[in-house]
Amino acid sequence: MIPAMPAIATRSAVQASVSALRFGRVAAMGALAALIVFGGLWGSWGSAQHVLLPKGREHGTVKVAACADGVCSGPFTPTSAGARARARVEIPESVAVRRGRTYDVVLKPGTAQALRSGPAGILYAWVPLGGALLLASVVVAGGMRLSRVAWVLGLSGLGLLTAAFVAVR
Structure with missing residues (x-):
């Protein structure tokens, strides 16, 4: 710290840099979570389009x-x-x-x-999306600190995977 610089300016500079780092972390993790979900959609659509649009x-x-x-x-x-x-x-x-x-x-x-085809085929086609939702929930919880959103993503993915497992049996 420069002796002529007031301590208040330093505190606000530190707070600004912490806020910028926090925003950067949230933005990066949000982009990663969106990329994971998009990858799951992309992986599912290759099969799901034939079953859903017959x-x-x-x-x-x-x-x-x-x-x-x-x-x-x-x-x-x-x-x-x-x-x-x-x-x-x-x-x-x-x-x-x-x-x-x-x-x-x-x-x-x-x-x-x-x-x-049918309900079992539709659910089975979306299994990659279910896995992506589970993975994205971990990223959202850990990287973005949004626990409620993470629970919604995780339970949605788990529900989709469970429904697909039950339907194909």
Whole structure:
């Protein structure tokens, strides 16, 4: 401190720098939380768009006959107008698919890749968003010190993941 400088000016300068650092932390953590949630939306939308916007897509059922290397396959039986039967379509193997069972599916346009449809398929498509909400809640709580917002984000993510788990069983 310079001897000719009053102590009040120094205190206000320190308070201003602390406020600026606090604002910077909140802004950076807010941007990080928004990026995490956007990443979850982006990861979910690749599958969710086919399940949520089914107009013009082929609907039907697939009976899972075989599973290998993370992919299950089986014959496709159409249930919508304009859909054609296929001897083999692929559906990703996960907790949502079991060999020998029949599932309602939507085919991705121009491919033989099937996605589960109905409530279970919709919830399963949004699982990446649920995980992102959980992760963003930790960032919001720790970095932004907004505990209520963090609880809302965390419980929303947990609710989405739980609902998806229950629906696919």
